[in-house]
Amino acid sequence: MNHYGTMKVNAQGHLEIGGVDTVDLAARYGTPLYVYDVALIRQRARAFKEAFQNLGVKSRVAYASKAFSSIAMLQLANEEGLSLDVVSGGELYTAMAAGFPAEKIHFHGNNKSREELEMALDANIGCIVVDNFYELGMLENLCAARNRKIRVLLRVTPGIEAHTHDYILTGQEDSKFGFDLQNGQAETALKQALDSKWLKVHGLHCHIGSQIFETAGFVLAAQKIMEKLDKWHKLYGYFPQVLNLGGGFGIRYTSEDNPLPPGYYVTEIVKEVKHQVNMRRLPMPEIWIEPGRSLVGEAGTTLYSVGSSKEVPNVRKYIAVDGGMIDNIRPALYDAKYEAVLANRPLAKCEETVSIAGKCCESGDMLIWDLPLPKAGSDDLLAVFCTGAYGYSMANNYNRIPRPPVVFVENGKDELVVKRETYEDLIRNDLHLRVPLAE
Numbered sequence: 015m016n017h018y019g020t021m022k023v024n025a026q027g028h029l030e031i032g033g034v035d036t037v038d039l040a041a042r043y044g045t046p047l048y049v050y051d052v053a054l055i056r057q058r059a060r061a062f063k064e065a066f067q068n069l070g071v072k073s074r075v076a077y078a079s080k081a082f083s084s085i086a087m088l089q090l091a092n093e094e095g096l097s098l099d100v101v102s103g104g105e106l107y108t109a110m111a112a113g114f115p116a117e118k119i120h121f122h123g124n125n126k127s128r129e130e131l132e133m134a135l136d137a138n139i140g141c142i143v144v145d146n147f148y149e150l151g152m153l154e155n156l157c158a159a160r161n162r163k164i165r166v167l168l169r170v171t172p173g174i175e176a177h178t179h180d181y182i183l184t185g186q187e188d189s190k191f192g193f194d195l196q197n198g199q200a201e202t203a204l205k206q207a208l209d210s211k212w213l214k215v216h217g218l219h220c221h222i223g224s225q226i227f228e229t230a231g232f233v234l235a236a237q238k239i240m241e242k243l244d245k246w247h248k249l250y251g252y253f254p255q256v257l258n259l260g261g262g263f264g265i266r267y268t269s270e271d272n273p274l275p276p277g278y279y280v281t282e283i284v285k286e287v288k289h290q291v292n293m294r295r296l297p298m299p300e301i302w303i304e305p306g307r308s309l310v311g312e313a314g315t316t317l318y319s320v321g322s323s324k325e326v327p328n329v330r331k332y333i334a335v336d337g338g339m340i341d342n343i344r345p346a347l348y349d350a351k352y353e354a355v356l357a358n359r360p361l362a363k364c365e366e367t368v369s370i371a372g373k374c375c376e377s378g379d380m381l382i383w384d385l386p387l388p389k390a391g392s393d394d395l396l397a398v399f400c401t402g403a404y405g406y407s408m409a410n411n412y413n414r415i416p417r418p419p420v421v422f423v424e425n426g427k428d429e430l431v432v433k434r435e436t437y438e439d440l441i442r443n444d445l446h447l448r449v450p451l452a453e
């Protein structure tokens with residue numbers, strides 16, 4: 015059995031997380047249920063932060079809240095001394111509701127609206143990561159109208175193809191994100207921002223992709239950016255206070271994945287930036303990173319109840335659970351792989367290979383193809399590992415299925431942090447037809 019954080023098999027032979035029996039959790043909160051191992055989130059946050067501290071580098075570790083945003087999660091991130099990356103008005107609103115310190119919030123996004131930028135300015139957030147010329151102009155006008163300045167990072171695309179799934183590549187040249195570093199766009203944007211009375215160019219940002227298992231891409235990105243910064247320093251006398259190298263650090267979804275420890279990514283990144291600044295006789299910038307998945311992914315486990323099953327002779331056996339692409343769209347969207355056990359008897363011998371289907375009216379609603387399991391029936395509880403990132407945050411209401419609740423567990427205690435949606439929630443914004451439309 016793959017093993018994450020505080021997970022173990024207890025004396026009852028049940029899967030236990032954070033000292034809490036998952037069978038009890040399912041009985042109390044129902045299924046599907048997202049369970050988060052808080053100690054593992056803390057451990058990851060500390061590993062990133064301590065790696066920078068040990069290297070004596072000024073840094074910020076910002077939690078990319080798109081991975082899983084909820085009030086309690088952001089409060090936990092704040093408790094752990096993380097900064098925060100938000101990409102929408104909704105994520106910013108959640109951060110404000112969580113009481114997250116505004117100065118430590120960075121606002122991302124390739125198409126921020128005027129309202130979102132106004133919201134960010136009103137909230138006095140730490141900085142805005144400007145993605146394109148449209149945004150640059152709009153932000154400049156908004157600041158001028160308010161007679162106020164704002165710190166910005168310029169998002170650049172260094173033209174690097176990280177080894178990952180095509181859909182989650184964001185640092186390559188043909189990308190909807192950022193100013194291209196190679197073709198001169200980034201330099202034009204920098205000049206425009208430096209000329210602005212309202213924008214304080216705090217630094218540069220890049221994000222080369224997600225679920226990355228090697229450091230070469232980050233090192234290469236740092237090299238490419240430092241090369242340009244050297245040139246810009248000579249041309250414009252500008253050198254950034256901050257270099258933000260984004261997130262994307264890989265995690266172990268299945269036993270085939272071999273992620274590096276958080277400290278290793280940090281060490282390699284810092285080593286390269288130090289080498290570059292020494293070689294070029296430049297000052298050392300602060301290094302910021304934005305991990306999402308690597309902070310919360312492995313900490314999340316989803317519990318499902320097993321329901322119907324269907325045997326297709328000589329082909330496969332389907333076992334259906336009470337969730338699916340509503341609570342985890344990643345297998346359908348990215349062909350993402352997961353592993354699972356029966357939470358009520360994780361050590362039982364596997365007797366067959368089955369495929370785990372969701373309950374949506376969609377053939378592609380499959381969670382796992384070809385999973386070895388004991389013979390499972392409706393008394394069983396399936397625990398799918400590693401669902402903490404982009405599970406709840408990408409959850410939806412397809413087939414009008416309510417989103418599951420989220421429970422945090424730590425040191426033998428559990429706390430409900432997101433309630434299960436109700437049928438009333440589903441129709442909350444629906445209006446009755448008052449006037450017949452066709453007469």
Ligand SMILES: Cc1ncc(COP(=O)(O)O)c(C=O)c1O
Nearest residue numbers: 078221224261262304305306307
């Ligand atoms: C700009 C930016 N920062 C941070 C992240 C977080 O990535 P991950 O969850 O892979 O660490 C993403 C998502 O890929 C991103 O687009």
Ligand SMILES: N[C@@H](CCCC[NH3+])C(=O)O
Nearest residue numbers: 080182184224344403404
């Ligand atoms: N949502 C994606 C990652 C997107 C990363 C955000 N830029 C996933 O589940 O893997």
